[in-house]
Amino acid sequence: MTSPRETIEGYNFAYLDEQTKRMIRRALLKAVAIPGYQVPFASREMPMPFGWGTGGVQVTAAILGPADVLKVIDQGSDDTTNAVSIRKFFERTAGVRTTTRTQEATLIQTRHRIPEAVLREDQILVFQVPIPEPLRFLEPRETETRKMHALEEYGLMHVKLYEDIARHGHIATTYAYPVKVAGRYLMDPSPTPKFDNPKMHMSAALQLFGAGREKRLYAVPPHTPVVSLDFEDHPFEVTQFDKACALCGAEGVYLDEIVLDDSGERLFACSDTDFCGSRRADGHVGAQGATPAGRLIAGEDD
Amino acid sequence: MYVAVKGGEKAIERAHRLLASRRRGDAAVAEIDPTQIEAQLRLAVDRVMGESSLYDGGLAALAIKQARGDLIEAIFLVRAYRTTLPRFGYAEPVETGSMTIRRRISATYKDMPGGQILGPTFDYTHRLLDFALAAANEPPAPVQADALSPQAMPRVCDILAEDGLIEAVGDAEAPVGDLTRDPLAFPAPRDLRLQNLARGDEGFLLSLAYSTQRGYGRTHPFVGELRFGEVEVEFFVEEVGFAVPLGTVELTECDMVNQFKGSDTAPPQFTRGYGLVFGQAERKAMSMALVDRALRSGELAEEGSAPARDEEFVLSHSDNVQATGFVEHLKLPHYVDFQAELALLRQLRREFGKARPADIAGEAE
Numbered sequence: 001m002t003s004p005r006e007t008i009e010g011y012n013f014a015y016l017d018e019q020t021k022r023m024i025r026r027a028l029l030k031a032v033a034i035p036g037y038q039v040p041f042a043s044r045e046m047p048m049p050f051g052w053g054t055g056g057v058q059v060t061a062a063i064l065g066p067a068d069v070l071k072v073i074d075q076g077s078d079d080t081t082n083a084v085s086i087r088k089f090f091e092r093t094a095g096v097r098t099t100t101r102t103q104e105a106t107l108i109q110t111r112h113r114i115p116e117a118v119l120r121e122d123q124i125l126v127f128q129v130p131i132p133e134p135l136r137f138l139e140p141r142e143t144e145t146r147k148m149h150a151l152e153e154y155g156l157m158h159v160k161l162y163e164d165i166a167r168h169g170h171i172a173t174t175y176a177y178p179v180k181v182a183g184r185y186l187m188d189p190s191p192t193p194k195f196d197n198p199k200m201h202m203s204a205a206l207q208l209f210g211a212g213r214e215k216r217l218y219a220v221p222p223h224t225p226v227v228s229l230d231f232e233d234h235p236f237e238v239t240q241f242d243k244a245c246a247l248c249g250a251e252g253v254y255l256d257e258i259v260l261d262d263s264g265e266r267l268f269a270c271s272d273t274d275f276c277g278s279r280r281a282d283g284h285v286g287a288q289g290a291t292p293a294g295r296l297i298a299g300e301d302d
Numbered sequence: 303m304y305v306a307v308k309g310g311e312k313a314i315e316r317a318h319r320l321l322a323s324r325r326r327g328d329a330a331v332a333e334i335d336p337t338q339i340e341a342q343l344r345l346a347v348d349r350v351m352g353e354s355s356l357y358d359g360g361l362a363a364l365a366i367k368q369a370r371g372d373l374i375e376a377i378f379l380v381r382a383y384r385t386t387l388p389r390f391g392y393a394e395p396v397e398t399g400s401m402t403i404r405r406r407i408s409a410t411y412k413d414m415p416g417g418q419i420l421g422p423t424f425d426y427t428h429r430l431l432d433f434a435l436a437a438a439n440e441p442p443a444p445v446q447a448d449a450l451s452p453q454a455m456p457r458v459c460d461i462l463a464e465d466g467l468i469e470a471v472g473d474a475e476a477p478v479g480d481l482t483r484d485p486l487a488f489p490a491p492r493d494l495r496l497q498n499l500a501r502g503d504e505g506f507l508l509s510l511a512y513s514t515q516r517g518y519g520r521t522h523p524f525v526g527e528l529r530f531g532e533v534e535v536e537f538f539v540e541e542v543g544f545a546v547p548l549g550t551v552e553l554t555e556c557d558m559v560n561q562f563k564g565s566d567t568a569p570p571q572f573t574r575g576y577g578l579v580f581g582q583a584e585r586k587a588m589s590m591a592l593v594d595r596a597l598r599s600g601e602l603a604e605e606g607s608a609p610a611r612d613e614e615f616v617l618s619h620s621d622n623v624q625a626t627g628f629v630e631h632l633k634l635p636h637y638v639d640f641q642a643e644l645a646l647l648r649q650l651r652r653e654f655g656k657a658r659p660a661d662i663a664g665e666a667e
Contacts, residue, residue: 011386020385040485045381050627052634075638082634084310112638130628141614143488168650174642193642213624215485239645257641271638 007095014061014094024062031219036181043215055210056109056128069097071105076113076271114196116275119205127190129211134178134188154186179226195239195254200226245270247289248279325370339363348581354380378623394536398555401531408458409525416455458527459557468572499590502620510610511592519608521595522561530554530582554583558591565603
C-alpha cells in the first residue's frame with residue numbers, strides 16, 4: 001500500500017468540483033434506489049478520453065474520501081497501462097492511499113473483471129461501462145430502448161438468446177451477458193466475462209456503474225439479486241476452464257491465455273493478479289510456477 | 303520460464319517523455335511560440351475554440367502546440383480544462399444584427415442594405431501553392447476603404463420576414479438548455495440541437511450537410527446570408543441591476559433559406575436553417591445550418607428518412623471528443639473478453655467439426 005502523496009495544485013480534491021460531485025452523488029442515490037435503472041447524469045469531460053473509463057472515474061471521484069484506499073484494475077490486473085494511469089490520476093488529484101491488495105481496498109475501480117476474492121460490505125466496486133444499454137445492439141434508438149425498459153418489454157433479448165440456441169445449440173454470449181436486477185430492470189454488467197456474473201448476485205459490496213460518454217449511471221445495491229438471463233431447458237452456464245492456473249494452481253478462476261512463443265506454446269494464468277500473487281505468497285505453486293514468487297506476477301516494481 | 307508483464311508505470315512515463323521530445327522535434331529548428339500559432343494559424347485556433355466551446359485564443363494556441371497540431375487532441379485538451387472552470391452565469395444573448403462586420407455575403411440578393419463585403423476569404427483564390435511563402439514574405443498592407451460609413455446591416459432574413467415570406471423565429475424569451483449541465487434526452491428541442499451542432503465535429507457536419515445536397519434528406523438551400531465579425535458580449539449583474547459588457551467575440555453566422563411547399567398546418571414559405579460558430583468558420587457554420595434544417599424535417603412534416611434527418615443518429619455521433627475516445631479505446635487491453643470469445647470459438651469449431659467432419663479435415667490439409 002502506498003502512503004498519501006503530494007497532490008497537484010490548482011485542482012479540487014479528486015479533480016471534480018464539489019457541485020459536480022454533488023450532482024453525481026444525487027444521480028447515484030437515485031441509481032441505488034432503483035437497482036439496475038440507468039440514471040442520466042451530466043457527465044463531464046475528464047482529462048482522459050471518453051471510452052477509457054471516464055464514467056468510472058467520475059463515480060470514483062464523487063464518492064472518494066481522504067480515508068479511502070483505492071485499487072484500480074483493468075482485465076483483472078493492477079499493472080495494465082490504463083489501470084496504472086487511473087490509479088496515478090487519483091494519487092495526484094486526491095492524494096489517497098492506493099493498493100493492489102483486494103482485501104485492503106475500500107474502493108475498487110475495475111474494467112472488465114470482478115475480483116476473485118469475495119467482496120465485503122465495507123467495499124465499493126466501481127465499473128467502467130462503455131455501452132450501458134443492454135438492448136443497444138438490438139435497438140439502436142434511445143427513445144425506443146427507454147420505452148422498452150419502462151414497459152419491462154425484454155422479449156427482444158430473449159429472442160436473441162433463443163436464436164443463439166437455435167443456431168449453435170447454446171447461448172453464444174460470453175461477455176456483457178445480460179442480467180436482470182432485483183427482478184425488474186435488464187442490465188448490462190459491463191463487458192465483464194459472464195464468468196463473473198454470479199459474483200454480482202447478492203454481493204455484500206455496493207456495485208456502481210459509470211458510463212461517461214453515454215452519460216448514464218446505474219447501481220446494484222448490496223444483497224440484491226442479479227440473475228443472468230436464461231431458459232429453463234438452457235440454464236445459464238459459467239465459462240469453465242479445464243486447466244488450473246499454471247503459476248498458483250488455482251482452479252475455478254478466470255484464466256488469461258498467454259502465448260509464449262511462435263510455435264503456439266501457451267500458458268494459462270489467473271487474470272486476477274492480486275489473487276494469484278496472494279496464493280503464491282501462501283505457498284501455492286502451479287505447474288509452471290516453481291520460481292521465487294516475487295519474480296512473477298506479484299513482483300515488486302523495479 | 304514465463305515472467306508476467308510488469309513495469310507499466312515506468313513504460314508510460316518514458317513514452318510520455320519520448321512524446322514531449324518528438325513534439326519539440328529537431329532542436330536546430332526554432333521552437334514555435336503559441337502567440338505565433340494564435341496569430342498565424344488563426345483558423346486552426348478558431349476551430350479549436352468552436353469545438354471545445356471555450357473562447358480563448360491563447361489557450362487554443364497552447365493546446366495546438368501541445369497536441370503537435372492534432373486539432374481534435376487540442377479540442378480535447380481545452381474541453382478538459384474548461385470543465386474545471388467555475389461557472390458564474392450565462393451571458394445575455396448576443397445581437398448578431400449589430401455585429402462589427404468583417405465579411406458579409408448573400409447568395410439570394412445581388413445587393414441589399416449594407417452591401418456585400420467580401421473580407422478575408424479563400425473564395426476565388428486559385429489554389430496554387432505559393433512557393434514564395436516558403437521564405438519569409440511580408441504581404442502588402444491591406445487597402446483601406448476611403449470612408450466606410452458605418453451603415454446598418456440588417457440580416458437578410460429579417461428583410462424576408464417583413465413580407466412574411468419566411469417563417470418566424472422561435473420564442474426568444476423561452477429558456478435555453480445547456481447540454482454540458484444536463485444530459486441530452488430525445489427528442490431534443492432545437493436550442494439543444496443547435497448547441498450540440500455548434501460543438502460538433504466540422505468534418506462530421508460537413509459530410510452530413512453534403513449528403514443532404516446529394517438527395518439524402520434534401521433541403522433546397524440558399525445562403526441567405528453569411529456574416530463574420532465581432533459582437534459584444536454582455537452579462538447581467540444582479541448587484542448593479544443592468545447588463546455590463548464583458549468584451550467582444552468573433553462569430554460566423556449563417557442563415558440558410560430553404561424552400562418549403564407548405565403542409566396541412568403551415569402555409570408555403572421559406573424556412574430557416576441556422577449556424578453560429580466562434581471565430582471564422584464558414585464551412586462549419588454552413589454545414590451546421592444545413593444539418594439544423596434537415597433535423598427539422600419531422601416538425602415540418604417532411605416525408606422520408608435520411609441520416610441527416612435522424613436526430614439520434616446526428617446528435618449522438620457529432621462530438622469528436624466522444625467519438626475519438628471511444629474509437630481509440632479499442633487500443634486498450636481487451637484480453638479478458640477476447641479470451642471468452644476464443645473459448646467460444648473453439649467450442650463452436652469443435653461442434654461444427656463433429657457435425658461435418660469432412661469440412662474441418664479438408665481445411666486442415
